[in-house]
Amino acid sequence: MKLTVFGATGGTGRQVVAQAVAAGHDVTVVARDPARVPAADRARVIGGDVLTPGPWQTALAGQDAVLSCLGSTDRGNPTTVYSGGTAAIVAAMREGGVRRLLCLSSAGLEIPPGTPLGRRLVTRFVIQRLYRHGYADMERMERALADVRDIDWTVVRPPMLTDGPLTGVYRTAVNANLAKAGTISRADLAHYLIAQVTDDRTRHAVVEISGGS
Template sequence: MKLVLAAATGATGRLVLDRARSSGHEVTALVRSPGKLPDAVPYARIDFNSPDAGALAGAMGGADAVVSALGATGKADAGVAATGTLALIAAMREAGVRRLVVLSAAPIGTVATAVRPDKPRHDPGDGLVLRLLTPVVKRALAEHYADLAAMEDAVLDSGLEWTVVRPPRLTDGPAKGAWRTAVGANPRNGWTISRADLAAAMLAAAADPASAGKILGVAY
C-alpha cells in the first residue's frame, strides 16, 4: 500500500513507520521534525497544531490510506489530535483518499462529548478493577481524553472509510505478534499492549476493508 503516516516520529508512530517499511509499504511521513526520520523517508513538514492545508493535500496524492498516531505529548500540544485530524480529513476529501485509521485510547468510549453526550458510564469489556481505576485515570488525563473524544467525533462523522483503534496502557515491550480485538468495546480485562503490537494492529486494520466503519479495542 501507499500510506500517509501522521506523527511518524512519535513513540507509536515511529514503530508504525518501521513496520510499514519493513513490510514493503510505501510511506510518506507527516512530521514537525523531519530530522528525526530515518534516511530516505519521503515527508511533508506539518505542525498539526496549525496545519498547512496545502502541504497536507499535496502529501495525499496517490495514497491508499492515511494512518494517524496523533496525540498530545504535553500541554503545548493540547488539542492536537482533534485539530490535526480535522485537517487530515479535509485534505483527504480534497485528494479523494477514503481510508483512514486513527489512534485513540481505551477509555474514550466512556468520555461524553457535546456531539455524543450519552456514552455509557462503563465500557462493556472492563472488569471490576478497570471500572474502579478508569475514573481515576480519566480525571488525571481529562484534557488529553477530551481531545481524543473530539477527534473520534470528527472521524465518525467524516463520511470516510474510517477505523478507530483504542488500546489500553501502552508498554515499550517487544512485539508478541498476537493480541485480542473487540469491536465497539475493549477486550475483556485488557490491561496493556506493547506499542510494537499496537503498530501492527493499526497496519492490519489499514489493510483490512472489513475493519472500515468500526471501533476496535486492542489489548493482550
C-alpha cells in the same frame, strides 16, 4: 501500498513507519521536525504541522491510506491535536481522493461493564483525570468521525502501551468493549494498524485492542 503516517516521531508512530517500510510499503511521513525521523526508516519526509496548512495537504494525493498516530504529551492544557488534526487530515484526504484512514484514540475513554472495582476507581479518579484534556479531544474526534461517511475510517483504542516486542498476537473487539484489556506493546499496535489498511470489516468502526494474554 502508499501510506502516509502522522505522529511518526512518537513511540507507536516510529513502529508504524519501521514496520511499514520493512514490509515494502512506500511510506511518507509528515513531521513538524523532520530531523527527528530516523534516516534508517527510508521514508519520504515532509515537514509540516497537521494543525497548519502546508505542502503536506497536497502530498496526500495518490496515497492508499493515512495512519494517524497523533498525540499530545501536554497533560496540563487543553489540546485540539486529535480533533483538529484529524479534521485537517480528512479535508486533505477528500481533496486528494484518499479514502482509508486509521487513527488512535484510547481505551481509557470508557470503563467497560464488569471492570473490577479497584481498576474502575483508578481509571475514573486517576487516569481519566490525569489525561482529561487529551481524552476530551479524543471524544471530539470520535464524535466528528462518526458523521463521516465518505472516508473509510477506523478508530483504534489501545490500553496502556509498553515497549515490549512484536508478537503479532492481540485481542480486539469491534464496536464493543473488550473484556479484561490489559496492555499492548507499541510494536503490536503498529502491526495491527498496518494490517487494518486492507480490512473492510473495521471500516467506520471503533476497535478496542489489547495484548493477547
